[in-house]
Amino acid sequence: MRFEHRRGRLVFHLGKLKLEYTIEPRYWRNPWIGVAFLILLPLLFWNKPDYMSLISSANVYAAIAIPLAWQMTGIGRMNFGPQFFVGIGGFSAALLSIHLGWGPWQTLGVVVLFSLVFGLLLSPLTTIAKGLYFSLITLILPLMFLEVTFVFTKMFQGETGLSGIAPLFRFDNIRIEQIVACYFSLGLMLLFLLIVDQTLRSRIGLFAAAINDEEDVAEVCGLNINFWKMLCFTITSVMIGIVGWFVAHHDGVFAGITYLPLTFMVKILLVVIIGGRGELYGAVVGAYFVAILEKVLTIFGAVNYILFPLILLIMLFTLREGLYGLYRQHKYREYYPTMKVRKR
């Protein structure tokens, strides 16, 4: 194993394998400014529990939207049901914690395993179902899961959800516990951001972009599209499953009615669309925007449920590239394509 510094890159040689890391300032300057801002944010509101929970929610939304952005590019299809894996992760963690008394770090391994199994089982859909059919199937999956939680009420406690899940951290001071949980959610989101960002800068990102653009042509160029689509779907499903695990242990309660219905999907979709379809950093911007919007809209009471999709529709028509798209109009550098619904 040896390191080598080439122009703007660090190259790690592991036997015959070469791993590269881009160190050009133009690539990391803006992301680091953003990260520094996000790290400082909880400190500014440390004595306001409402805002702390808003920041945690935003991080959770982003942590779902980031792998989803990779998934939608890498499989070339719109997934309308990422919350299915939030459910898999959340319920696995909750059931193990309540019935077997497992702690969060014990349940994590099983959550990863379950998400991996379900991801693998569902991944052939990316090769069988095209375009809108895939979107429809993924839309139905979490709703079916929700029905299951009602049918097997004894197991999943349908309406009320499972409570008494072991918390992630235990501190005597509730405020410290909240700050730690907030930073943990931020850490999880940033970890996902780093993983997906580095992946998309590698050959895997290039393959994902090629599949998203013209999957038939990518196959003619020698790319095993079925393998890469299934791999992408499975890995991102595991990542979303881990978010479910975090939510269950963070809240201490996990209810299907909170995370599986369309309303939660609309939120995630709003994050993706506002951020800019297929944009990683846009997902973070979108997540904070949606979390703040959600908070602001609560003053309208029940109208909130109509306003949310209404805003989604307006943004769909007016900001096709999302909020991040506004930034990109000034600093145009298109690394990866925007998502499109495949009709063929």
Added chain:
Amino acid sequence: MLLRVENVSKLFGGLKAVDDVSLSIEKGEIVGLIGPNGAGKTTLMNLIGGSHKATSGSIFLDEVETTGLRPNKICRLGISRTFQIPRPFPDLTALANVGVGVLCGKSRPHMSYSEAMLDASHYLEFVGLFGKRNTLAKDLTLFEMRSLELARALATTPKLIMIDEVMAGLNPGEASRAIGLVRRMIEEYHVTILWIEHIMKVIMETTDRVIVLQYGQKIASGPPREVINDPKIIEAYLGEEIA
């Protein structure tokens, strides 16, 4: 023998798009595939490239049977192609487009991403697009898109390149540049070419042999001069003489 197609047929419902076609191509040959519109030329190309599955018959590349293999496996065995209507990856840069060919075409497990891009730059330079390496493919002109497709096809390090109407829509100046490019590809990379083309002048000047298809059937094969004077071919292209 590089490519051997044996009694290949393709049915689309009741329509026989390719009907019991057999042909062979030697290494280093430039073979023209001609015929009127709807003769089954592109379908035959799709069958060879694996985009369509043959209803019957067999295809061999270097004596390895490729019938029924997926397009990516056929590409890795050494068959690459361009498209009648250019199909680049529109939202990727020209460099990334060719990079896909470099990384996917042949198994190069130890090639890093930047080495692949360096290799892709070489192919872009070869087709004269190095200056546009950072331009999105959708922003290129038709001629540039066709050149990009040729570079992408070359990047997969093929033994056989199937070119589908590379001249379509090009002005005379661009067309002659495209011919020059294909000639240089053959000289420098020693690839075998199967070329679908409607412009007979190009076929006459460039190819060693011509195969003619009509209604999905092979009706003639031979040197271009001989084939073009065959009354059957004249009839196929121009129709029967009136009175």
